[in-house]
Amino acid sequence: MPQQILRGAVNNKGGITLDPRTKIFVAxxxxxxxxxxxxxxxxxxxxxxxxAIPLVLLLSVRKWGAAVGYSLAFLASxxxxxxxxxxxxxxxxxxxxxxxxxxxxxxxxxxxxxFVFSTTTVSEFMAxxxxxxxxxxxxxxxxxxxxxxxxxxxxxxxxxxxxxxxxISFGKGNLxxxxxxxxxxxxxxxxxxxxxxxxxxxxxxxxxxxxxxxVCSVGFHIQDLIILAVCAACLVAFGEWYVSVHF
Amino acid sequence: xSDQKNVQSTKKTGGKLNAKxxxxxxxxxxxxxxxxxxxxxxxxxxxxxxxxxxxxxxxDGIVFMLFxxxxxxxxxxxxxxxxISLFYLMGGMGSFMLPIAIVVSLIAEFLLKSGNYQSxxxxxxxxxxxxxxxxxNFLPIYTSxxxxxxxxxxxxxxxxxxxxxxxxxPDWSAPILFICCFVFGLLGGVLGSSVLKKHFxxxxxx
Amino acid sequence: MCTSDQHKTVVSLKDVTxxxxxxxxxxxxxxxxxxxxxxxxxxxCGMSGCGKTTVTxxxxxxxxxxxxxxxxxxxxxxxxxxxxxxxxETAGVVGSVFQNPRSQFFTVxxxxxxxxxxxxxxxxxxxxxxxVDKAARELNVQKLLGRDLFxxxxxxxxxxxxxxxxxxxxKVLVLDEPSSNLDMxxxxxxxxxxxxxxxxxKTVVVDEHxxxxxxxxxxxxxxxxxxRIVDEMTWEELESFSDNERAALGLRVxxxxxxxxxxxxxxxxxxxxxxxxxxxRLDTSISAKGQVSLLGLSFSRDGxxxxxxxxxxxxxxxxxxxxxxxxxxxxxTTFARCLCGIQRGARGVMWIDGTxxxxxxxxxxxxxxMQDVNHQLFTxxxxxxxxxxxxxxxEQQADAILDSLGLLELKDLHPLSLSGxxxxxxxxxxxxxxxxxxxxxxxxxxxxxRAHMQRVAENIQQLEEQGKTVLIITHDPEFIxxxxxxxxxxxxxxxxxxxxxxxEGYRRMLAFFMVKEKRAEIxxxxxxHSPLSRPL
Numbered sequence: 001m002p003q004q005i006l007r008g009a010v011n012n013k014g015g016i017t018l019d020p021r022t023k024i025f026v027a028x029x030x031x032x033x034x035x036x037x038x039x040x041x042x043x044x045x046x047x048x049x050x051x052a053i054p055l056v057l058l059l060s061v062r063k064w065g066a067a068v069g070y071s072l073a074f075l076a077s078x079x080x081x082x083x084x085x086x087x088x089x090x091x092x093x094x095x096x097x098x099x100x101x102x103x104x105x106x107x108x109x110x111x112x113x114x115f116v117f118s119t120t121t122v123s124e125f126m127a128x129x130x131x132x133x134x135x136x137x138x139x140x141x142x143x144x145x146x147x148x149x150x151x152x153x154x155x156x157x158x159x160x161x162x163x164x165x166x167x168i169s170f171g172k173g174n175l176x177x178x179x180x181x182x183x184x185x186x187x188x189x190x191x192x193x194x195x196x197x198x199x200x201x202x203x204x205x206x207x208x209x210x211x212x213x214x215v216c217s218v219g220f221h222i223q224d225l226i227i228l229a230v231c232a233a234c235l236v237a238f239g240e241w242y243v244s245v246h247f
Numbered sequence: 248x249s250d251q252k253n254v255q256s257t258k259k260t261g262g263k264l265n266a267k268x269x270x271x272x273x274x275x276x277x278x279x280x281x282x283x284x285x286x287x288x289x290x291x292x293x294x295x296x297x298x299x300x301x302x303x304x305x306x307d308g309i310v311f312m313l314f315x316x317x318x319x320x321x322x323x324x325x326x327x328x329x330x331i332s333l334f335y336l337m338g339g340m341g342s343f344m345l346p347i348a349i350v351v352s353l354i355a356e357f358l359l360k361s362g363n364y365q366s367x368x369x370x371x372x373x374x375x376x377x378x379x380x381x382x383x384n385f386l387p388i389y390t391s392x393x394x395x396x397x398x399x400x401x402x403x404x405x406x407x408x409x410x411x412x413x414x415x416x417p418d419w420s421a422p423i424l425f426i427c428c429f430v431f432g433l434l435g436g437v438l439g440s441s442v443l444k445k446h447f448x449x450x451x452x453x
Numbered sequence: 454m455c456t457s458d459q460h461k462t463v464v465s466l467k468d469v470t471x472x473x474x475x476x477x478x479x480x481x482x483x484x485x486x487x488x489x490x491x492x493x494x495x496x497x498c499g500m501s502g503c504g505k506t507t508v509t510x511x512x513x514x515x516x517x518x519x520x521x522x523x524x525x526x527x528x529x530x531x532x533x534x535x536x537x538x539x540x541x542e543t544a545g546v547v548g549s550v551f552q553n554p555r556s557q558f559f560t561v562x563x564x565x566x567x568x569x570x571x572x573x574x575x576x577x578x579x580x581x582x583x584x585v586d587k588a589a590r591e592l593n594v595q596k597l598l599g600r601d602l603f604x605x606x607x608x609x610x611x612x613x614x615x616x617x618x619x620x621x622x623x624k625v626l627v628l629d630e631p632s633s634n635l636d637m638x639x640x641x642x643x644x645x646x647x648x649x650x651x652x653x654x655k656t657v658v659v660d661e662h663x664x665x666x667x668x669x670x671x672x673x674x675x676x677x678x679x680x681r682i683v684d685e686m687t688w689e690e691l692e693s694f695s696d697n698e699r700a701a702l703g704l705r706v707x708x709x710x711x712x713x714x715x716x717x718x719x720x721x722x723x724x725x726x727x728x729x730x731x732x733x734r735l736d737t738s739i740s741a742k743g744q745v746s747l748l749g750l751s752f753s754r755d756g757x758x759x760x761x762x763x764x765x766x767x768x769x770x771x772x773x774x775x776x777x778x779x780x781x782x783x784x785x786t787t788f789a790r791c792l793c794g795i796q797r798g799a800r801g802v803m804w805i806d807g808t809x810x811x812x813x814x815x816x817x818x819x820x821x822x823m824q825d826v827n828h829q830l831f832t833x834x835x836x837x838x839x840x841x842x843x844x845x846x847x848e849q850q851a852d853a854i855l856d857s858l859g860l861l862e863l864k865d866l867h868p869l870s871l872s873g874x875x876x877x878x879x880x881x882x883x884x885x886x887x888x889x890x891x892x893x894x895x896x897x898x899x900x901x902x903r904a905h906m907q908r909v910a911e912n913i914q915q916l917e918e919q920g921k922t923v924l925i926i927t928h929d930p931e932f933i934x935x936x937x938x939x940x941x942x943x944x945x946x947x948x949x950x951x952x953x954x955x956x957e958g959y960r961r962m963l964a965f966f967m968v969k970e971k972r973a974e975i976x977x978x979x980x981x982h983s984p985l986s987r988p989l
Contacts, residue, residue, distance in 0.1 A: 031337040036387070038394075039401040085405065094407065098292065101404050123565035123572070137326055140266060144273025145280075145330070147561055150603050152281050155828070161795040162829035165816060166842060166883065181831040183309060184446045187278060188869050189827050191313070191452045194274035196556035198267055201569075203513050204617065205544030206559070207266025210575035215568045215582055245394040266540075267519060445833050449867035451477035 016060040020120050020128035022224040026053060027112045029231045033238045034108055041244060042237025050234050053227070054111040060223075061119055070111045077104040122146050127214040140206070148194070155189050156182070264322050275314035276327045280334055282307050293412040297420060300385070300427040304378035308435020309442050311377060315370045316443070316453045321360055324373070328352030328380065335384065347383040351376045371436030378432025382425050388412075389421045460490035463625060463656045464512055469526035471507060471516055477870070478520050480504040482680040485511075485526070489658065491624075494651055494670050496688075497660040499677035500703035501872075501902045505660040508677070509627045511535070512658060514543040530625055545574055548618035552630040552900060554610035563597045563605075563613050570621040581620075588620040592646060606781045608639025615646050626650055628659040632666060633900035636781040636928045637968040640666045644969055662902045663929075664691075664707040666969055676702065703903045706931055709967055715934060716959045726954075730938050733953035735768045742806060745769045745891065745922050750801030752791050762787045762946045764801070769939060769951075771805065774913050774923040776933045776954075778965060779943040785926045788943060789893045792924070793819035805890070815891075820884035824895040826876045830868035835860055835879050838868050842886035854885050858912065874905045881912060885919075892916060894925045898932045910935035930966040934959070 030050055037043050051074070058067040077100040084096045122143050129139045159182055163169045171178030220228075286302045289295040318324060332348035355373035362369035387395050392413070399409035416424075447453035465488050472481040482504040489495050497505040510516040517524045518540045528535040530547055548570075551557045560566045567588055571581040589595045592612050602610065611631065618626065628647075632640045644666040650657055651670060661667065667688075674691050676684040692707050696715070699706070706712060719725045735744050750764040762784040769775045777785050791799035794815035803810045803818070810818050823829055832838045839854055840846040855861045858878045863871065868879050877897060884892050894913075898906045906929070913936045916923050924941075927933060933940070933954070940962050941951040952958045 028337050036398065038398045097405050097408060101402075101408070105402060105404065121562045121565045122560035123562075123568060137264060137269060137322070138330070140269035141273035141276060141326055141330060143560075144270050145277040147559060148274055148277040149281070150561070152277060154603075156281075158823065158825065158828040161790075162823060163831075165793060165795055165819075165821060166829070166831075166887070167817065168831070168841065172841075179306065180442075183282070183306070184442070185828055185831060185869070187310065187313060188447070188450050188452055189825070190274065190278055192827075193556040194270065196551065196553060197274075197559060198270040199515055199519055200549070200551055200557035200614075201270065201559040202266055202519055202540045203515065203544060203547070203549040204559075204570035204621065205541040205573035206569075207269070208539075208541035208544070208573055208575065213572045213575055213578050213581050215564070215572065215578060215585070242394075245397055246391055446867065446869070449833070450869035451475070 016223050017221075018057070018119075018227065019218050019220050019224045020124045021132065021218070022220070022227055023116045023120060024128065026057075026227060026231055027109070027116050029235060030054075030109050030112045033234055035105065037238050038241055038245065041241045043241045046234035046237035049230060051108045053230070054108055054115055057115050057227075058111070061115075063115075063118070066111070066114065070107070074104070074107055077101075077107065117146070117149075121216070123214060124216045124218065126212070127216055127218045130212065130214070131218060136207075136212075144194075144197075147197070148190070151193055152186070152190055155186050155193075159185050159189075262320060264320055268317075268320060268323055269326075271314075271317045272323050272326050272330075275310060275317070276330050279307055279310045279314070279327070280331065282310055283331075293408055294415050296385075296412060297415055297424060297427075300381055300424045301431045303381050304374070304428055304432040305435040305438060308374050308378070308432065308437075308439040310439075311374045312370060312436060312439025312443055313447055313453060315359070315364075315373065316447075318359065319364050321356055324355050324359065324377065325349070325352045328355075328377065332380065332383075343386045344380065344383045347386075348380045351379045367440055371433055371440060374436035374439065375429050375432035378428050378435060379425070382428045385416065385421070385424055388416050389418060392418075460492065462488045463491045463493075463531060464489040464658065465527075465529045466508070466511060467527045467529075469511060469524070469528060471511065471522055471524045473507075473520055473522040475521075478522075479507050479510070480680060481522075482507045482677075485680075485682060487675065487682065489656055491656055492651070492654045493672050494647070494657040494659070496664070496667055496671040496674045497658065497677060498662070498664065498674060498704060499902075500904060501662075503677040504680040505677050506629055507680075509549070509629045509658060509660050512625065513547045513549045513627045514538075514540050515549075541574065544570060545621055546623055547625045547627060548621055548623035550611070550614050550618055550626070550628045550631045552633045554607045554614060554634055557614050558602050558610065558617075561602055563594065563600050563602060566602060566613055567594075567598075567616045567620050570617055574621070584620040584622070588616040591619060591649065592616040593642075606639075607634045608636060608642065608781055611635055611639060612642060612646075615643070619650075623655070625656045625658065628657065628661075630661055630900055631659070632661060632663050634896070637966050638780055640928075641969040641972055644670065645972075662705055662900065664705050665709045668692075668708055700903065705903050705906075709930065709963070709970060712930055712934060712963055713960065716956070716963070719934075719959075720956050726938060727956060727959065730953045730958065731955040733770055733773070733939060733955075735770060743771050745771050746804040747792065748802050748804065750788070750791050750799070750803075752787055752796055752799045760946055762791060762799075764788070764943075764948050767941055767948055767951060769922065769924070769941065770953075771922050772917060772920045773938040774917055774925060774936050775939040775941055776937040776962070777924055777926045777941050777943060778928070778933075778962070779949070783943045784946040785943050786895065787946075789821055789895055789924070789926060792891070793821045793893055795821070803891075817887075818889065819891040819893065820887065820889035821893040821895065822877055822880045822884070822897060824899070826873070826880050827869060829880055829883075830876060833867055834865050835868055835871070835882075836864040838879055839882050839886045842883040851886060854882050857885075857915065858882050874901065874908055877909065878912060881916070889921075891922045891924065894923070894927075896926055896928065898927065898929045906932055907935065928966075930963055933962060 033046060034050055039047065055067055055070055058070065080096065080100040081104060085093065088096055125146055126139055126143050129142065163181060168181060171181055283303055286306055287299060289302065328348040328351065332344040335344040354376045358369050358373050396409050396413055399412065400406045443453050466485050469485045470483050473479055480502045485508060497508055499505055507516065510520060511528050512530060514535045517536050524536060533543060533546060535543060558566050559569055564585065567585045568581050571584055589598055592615055594612050594616055597605065597609060597613065602613065631643055635643065647657055647670050659667065671688045674686045674688060675682055719727045747764060747767045750762065752762045753760045777788065779785050787796065790796035791801065792815065794812045799812055803815055830838060832841055835855065836851055839851040852861060855864055858881060860875065860878055860882060863875065868876060871879060897909050901909065910932060913923055925937065938954055940954060940958060942949040942965065952961060954962065
């Protein structure tokens with residue numbers, strides 16, 4: 001039975017399990033290489049390879065919907081850029097660029113973040129960071145953030161709904177009010193939730209000066225090595241490209 | 248049994264960071280990042296990119312000033328700065344961020360400590376210095392302009408975007424943007440402390 | 454000194470006085486002396502602001518380690534001197550469950566959450582896994598293991614919170630208004646869990662407004678007022694109070710069956726709403742006067758694949774208060790969102806007096822007082838909040854509205870600094886200023902004591918008098934009895950039944966809420982029958 005619980009913690013849909021450190025590293029590489037790298041030289045193959053990684057990972061944990069959505073969104077943006085950019089001009093061209101170009105640029109990273117956040121539990125995340133010998137001065141705030149992003153998102157949605165109901169979504173035409181009406185309740189609610197959360201965590205012993213146990217076994221397996229090898233190769237290609245344009 | 252009758256006041260300043268402090272760092276860093284990302288959306292339009300050095304220090308000043316009401320010990324601002332720069336790094340915003348964030352956070356830390364975490368003026372200056380880290384985002388444009396241009400032009404942003412951006416960010420704008428970050432950081436601090444007074448103190452969370 | 458006459462004292466508060474450094478954190482207490490024996494279940498009750506939450510925070514160490522202030526006196530749990538040891542040292546001994554299921558989990562998935570406490574205090578891995586397994590089975594949440602906590606209902610979240618505390622195997626359990634945000638099934642589950650903890654010999658301290666689910670569990674009742682313990686009694690004594698005596702003490706009913714007696718009393722009074730409600734027979738035609746008709750109100754997710762709400766037709770009395778009841782997850786909140794127009798992609802039409810309102814039009818016609826009312830207060834003063842809702846700000850009219858809700862003296866205060874009930878009234882004021890006709894409340898009485906509940910009921914009657922149609926999503930039969938005229942029961946996303954709250958209607962409504970009582974009956978029957986069925 002304990003082993004079954006373990007599996008539940010690691011992955012709720014079954015499929016291939018990656019070490020959380022691998023996931024964080026891949027997300028990191030994706031961000032650096034795709035967002036700051038060019039298109040020529042080794043990047044010509046590193047780029048599509050890295051773009052495909054989120055798709056492979058999503059499929060590996062059987063997140064079919066997300067995988068299909070990612071592919072469709074990517075292809076749609078790609079074709080829009082290829083076919084619409086040359087035939088439009090002026091502001092329309094600019095609009096196409098903003099909508100599809102930037103989407104295309106960020107989409108792989110967004111999907112990778114989605115993958116990391118939806119398949120990593122706080123427990124795993126903390127285990128991974130402990131293995132990387134980070135102090136709990138970093139681990140605790142980071143794990144709170146892990147928990148807090150969805151909360152802020154929920155709060156923001158509720159506040160927006162309330163504003164629509166009051167007919168003040170646009171702050172009655174005042175930009176300052178528009179920001180103020182969102183920011184103030186969001187911060188007040190977040191701070192209060194944060195306080196409850198802290199109280200609940202502290203009564204369950206968070207911050208005890210003992211070595212924290214971790215129920216999930218983190219460790220590198222063959223699948224981690226494959227993914228890491230691919231990323232390393234892309235990183236080498238990126239390095240080559242970087243040297244070629246900078247020096 | 249020892250005498251337990253003595254009244255103890257439990258307000259603490261200084262000392263080591265405890266779990267409550269670290270949770271507060273997490274909460275406010277999350278808020279800071281959310282606000283920053285929402286502001287950065289404006290950067291989709293290249294002429295707004297230099298404006299980010301105005302908007303982010305200003306709006307995030309509100310978050311930062313509320314955060315400072317929780318900061319009573321050395322290290323909280325530094326941790327926030329490090330985590331934010333790690334997120335920048337993941338978002339591909341350049342490798343200058345970490346050292347810059349550490350330096351400006353440390354300046355803010357010492358400033359706050361010198362005011363015993365009470366001084367409003369020093370809190371405002373702390374936001375000024377902390378906001379300089381926003382400038383780190385622009386550094387790749389100035390330090391390796393050609394490479395950056397090439398990257399942008401060949402990417403899906405396209406040559407038009409790259410040209411406009413380069414036009415918006417000429418070399419001489421570097422010191423201006425740097426100063427902007429600091430000055431609007433100060434103004435953000437002032438704005439933040441007025442929002443504190445107008446809302447958060449009265450709502451009972453500051 | 455740690456032994457009383459028969460039982461070992463586990464929790465001991467001696468002459469404790471505490472005042473918060475920030476007064477908005479809670480009510481101060483004065484000279485509290487309280488000894489709780491091992492295995493005892495103690496209920497702390499009293500009106501809001503009496504300091505009962507403060508007492509629970511002294512036992513679990515949140516005071517003085519989390520909530521700062523000035524403290525004198527001594528607090529001991531077993532041999533532990535709570536104020537003088539660190540919070541994490543208390544963690545394995547005292548377990549705490551809080552009011553809001555949404556804000557008390559630290560991780561994002563069920564398994565990590567249950568293991569969280571054990572991991573923190575560094576128990577060996579195998580032990581942690583065993584305990585997670587045991588706690589999950591005890592609370593019957595094995596099926597939830599590995600699930601995303603954000604997707605769970607409030608009741609499920611509260612069960613996970615209990616499991617997480619249970620896994621630490623504490624001697625003492627402190628529950629701070631744990632039923633506030635739960636539906637009746639979840640409350641019955643909570644009641645079962647407290648019984649289980651008791652049978653394991655654990656000491657349970659619970660502070661609550663809703664009392665009925667604690668019947669048969671509580672050994673001693675402590676009544677607080679203004680930060681002092683003013684009375685101590687048994688459960689039987691608590692039950693023996695008349696309704697008027699209870700009202701004076703600000704206490705809710707200790708047994709739901711008492712409500713059926715109240716219904717009969719109402720029936721005996723000729724002028725009561727119960728008689729008027731008998732004439733509340735609604736037409737099905739959309740053009741009929743005096744009613745609000747909802748046609749085809751529906752919403753589905755995933756491109757039509759998952760139907761969340763599918764109401765064929767629902768007719769409600771106009772200018773009256775209707776209770777929307779049903780278990781958690783039945784679609785009540787979605788119903789409210791669709792009705793007031795904030796749910797994008799919602800279908801259906803609302804008819805009032807032959808005029809139809811589609812989704813966007815309903816945004817201007819309806820108003821929802823949200824469960825977390827903090828989300829809908831935006832400005833820096835109560836008066837500005839009302840003025841913001843007016844097309845043309847008119848201070849005189851704003852003052853008149855505030856006066857009618859008893860908020861005039863508070864008009865310069867920050868809305869977010871008000872108490873829960875005042876915030877709710879502030880939201881009502883903004884709805885009145887915007888001349889909204891249909892006003893929806895989402896669980897307006899969660900966590901309220903009797904006096905505040907009564908106050909909300911009065912506000913709702915006031916709205917009725919102004920001709921507003923009021924819909925109230927609620928799990929609180931006492932409150933329905935106090936102010937509603939009609940019931941719409943939603944189950945599985947569609948309308949199960951709707952009826953007027955006449956004599957028969959009240960009984961039907963009450964029967965729906967008696968989950969715990971029904972369970973007890975079934976258990977009793979099982980016990981009676983089991984010896985007979987075994988030999989086969």
